[in-house]
Amino acid sequence: MEITVNLNAVYTPADDDVVAxxxxxxxxxxxxxxxxxxxxxxxxxxxxxxxxxxxxxxxxRSLNEAVSELSSDFEGSVDEIKNDVIGLTxxxxxxxxxxxxxx
Amino acid sequence: xxxxxxxxxxxxxxxxxxxIITATLTKGASTRMKxxxxxxxxxxxxxxxxxxxxxxKASIGVGKATAFTCVKRKRLTVHRAIKKEGNGYIIKGDxxxxxxxxxxxxxxxxxxxxxxxxxxxxxxxLGVERxxxxxxxxxxxxxxxxxxxxxxxxxxxxxxxxxxxxxxxxRIRL
Numbered sequence: 001m002e003i004t005v006n007l008n009a010v011y012t013p014a015d016d017d018v019v020a021x022x023x024x025x026x027x028x029x030x031x032x033x034x035x036x037x038x039x040x041x042x043x044x045x046x047x048x049x050x051x052x053x054x055x056x057x058x059x060x061r062s063l064n065e066a067v068s069e070l071s072s073d074f075e076g077s078v079d080e081i082k083n084d085v086i087g088l089t090x091x092x093x094x095x096x097x098x099x100x101x102x103x
Numbered sequence: 104x105x106x107x108x109x110x111x112x113x114x115x116x117x118x119x120x121x122x123i124i125t126a127t128l129t130k131g132a133s134t135r136m137k138x139x140x141x142x143x144x145x146x147x148x149x150x151x152x153x154x155x156x157x158x159x160k161a162s163i164g165v166g167k168a169t170a171f172t173c174v175k176r177k178r179l180t181v182h183r184a185i186k187k188e189g190n191g192y193i194i195k196g197d198x199x200x201x202x203x204x205x206x207x208x209x210x211x212x213x214x215x216x217x218x219x220x221x222x223x224x225x226x227x228x229l230g231v232e233r234x235x236x237x238x239x240x241x242x243x244x245x246x247x248x249x250x251x252x253x254x255x256x257x258x259x260x261x262x263x264x265x266x267x268x269x270x271x272x273x274r275i276r277l
Contacts, residue, residue, distance in 0.1 A: 019126045023119050030123065037127035039115075039136040040152055 003090045010101040012059035018097050027051040031097050049074055050088055059101050117178040128157040128213050142196030145249055146228030147218055154217035161214040166233025168215035171206050181215060185237040195240050
């Protein structure tokens with residue numbers, strides 16, 4: 001399935017379909033797929049930048065705003081950070097862990 | 104984003120595991136996780152994959168295997184409800200000598216609705232036979248019955264050790 005990420009769009013975690021926790025300094029996401037949270041085969045962990053992006057996916061900021069905030073917090077060019085944000089957002093949308101907020 | 108292949112890669116502590124399972128069950132979803140230990144032998148074995156369903160989706164009752172936080176063991180435990188008492192159940196491991204005691208419904212996280220072993224679903228122990236298992240367990244006879252069955256099978260040459268069963272399965276597939 002082709003996922004197109006819109007940088008002007010606002011995204012938020014699909015609260016009913018995700019359990020997210022910080023464990024031992026690692027940010028862990030367990031998606032609930034078909035009514036099952038699979039601790040055996042479906043646990044995802046985000047690195048530091050991934051976690052920073054997750055915290056900005058609050059249903060208020062657009063991805064563009066998140067990119068500009070992340071580029072002031074992390075080293076790297078804006079283009080690099082933008083590509084990382086697009087890549088991770090695509091992955092999270094594909095796995096139904098986050099969803100676009102539509103007004 | 105990385106996919107964690109095994110539980111050991113992240114290594115949940117007991118509190119973290121209870122927190123995650125509770126959070127998942129509270130959302131009305133089931134949790135799938137690996138069983139450790141031998142307290143539910145032979146019906147649930149170490150390495151089996153269990154599906155724990157919330158009490159909103161699966162009703163609890165005598166004979167059902169339940170997930171709860173055991174005060175005695177101080178950790179998440181999967182044992183069988185062997186007797187209803189007041190607002191809770193007396194719970195005991197099938198392979199344990201003593202019961203865990205009375206566990207109130209509030210402390211029961213969920214009910215085991217599926218057991219998978221070697222990618223196959225295991226039904227025995229969760230069906231109507233659970234009433235007989237609970238009865239035998241309540242009387243303290245279950246481990247003896249199980250050992251007696253193994254003794255009979257060994258003496259009639261019909262006992263097949265668990266590791267050999269896999270080999271036979273492969274042979275049949277060939």
